[in-house]
Amino acid sequence: MFIVAALSLFIAMLLVLVRLFNGPTLYDRVLAVNTFGTFTVLFIGVLGFLNGRPDFLDISLLYALINFVGTIAILKFFRYRAIGDQPRPSDQAEGEV
Numbered sequence: 001m002f003i004v005a006a007l008s009l010f011i012a013m014l015l016v017l018v019r020l021f022n023g024p025t026l027y028d029r030v031l032a033v034n035t036f037g038t039f040t041v042l043f044i045g046v047l048g049f050l051n052g053r054p055d056f057l058d059i060s061l062l063y064a065l066i067n068f069v070g071t072i073a074i075l076k077f078f079r080y081r082a083i084g085d086q087p088r089p090s091d092q093a094e095g096e097v
Contacts, residue, residue: 002046002049002050003050005046006043006046006047006050009039009042009043009046010043012039013036013039013040013043016032016035016036016039017032017036019032019035020032020033020036026078030071030074030075030078033071033074034067034071037063037064037067037070037071038064038067040063040067041060041061041063041064041067042060044056044059044060044063045057045060048060
């Protein structure tokens, strides 16, 4: 049963990769990367159960957090063209005087 789940997750990951490379817009590609990360978390969890290693659940939770933060960072970069805080032009003018 869990082998079937692992195989279906692997097939779904391959289909998401096709969407990633053929996505017409940038947001389709970002959504495909996020979906691939979610499937990876599920795949690691199923593999951990199949191998009898509950440590894999900790790894999958860490990967889920990294996937979430990475997706937010990518979307922020594409919206504002910067990751960190940028000084506003009015702040720069006040600092020069």
